[in-house]
Amino acid sequence: MMEEGAIILVRSSPTQSLGVGMSEQSRRDPRPWVPNEPKPQVRLTHADRDAVTEVLREAYAQGQLEEDEFDERVDRAMRAKVSSDLVPLTTDLGVQGFNGHTPPGQAREGRFRGGKRGPNDPRNLRTDNPVEKVGAGLSHASAFFFPLLGPLLALLISPQSSTFLRRHALEALNFQLWWLVAILSSAVLSILVLPIVLLVAVAVGGVILPVIAAATNLMGNGWRYPLTFRFIKDDQDQ
16 A cells, blocks of 8 residues: 555656657648658549559650550559659659649649649640541541541541540430430421521531540540530549
8 A cells, every 4th residue: 555645656658659759740741651752642534544544655755764664654554553663763763753732533634734724634635646646637537427436436446545536426426426316306396496597507516526625636635515514424523
């Protein structure tokens, strides 16, 4: 039994002191990663992989990468699981990679245009690859020759790494589906309710917009159809 007034001394272990210090430090800087470095625990999205693929494609076009190096890095980018897997692919290209201020899935936003668009907006895309330019342009131009079949064929033959061609073939397919529904609906409405002006407007739009889209893609720039409901969405749009 202890006497009243006795003083009890408790010696704190070095581990406890270290734990206190670590907790205080973590409260001061709660980030579990080094600033401006990738967060290895963050899983990648399709947009993140496509963004790095576009960087590699641009570097290959400028002569920074040999063909075998380009193929190898694209393959590694497509198989990457976390953001830290992508860092070695672009470090020697002079391109800033993922960091604590770049949320996953937004790697491509404003990269080429800098506008206030969604990260998956096809207008953010550019390419210097002539095959992708022609393929994407033909997907839009197929509205005059092989509607629906042209974009479907482009989607089937385009490689997974060809983001520019795949996204614009899907954009062309959605527009052609939407235009078909709109032209049939406006034809019925013109008879029942609305004047024939609506039918003419839809018909003119179906002729002019694919021409503009094809010309834009042939110049290597991205395109997005206005006032179009997209029946089919890419994995990046989910």
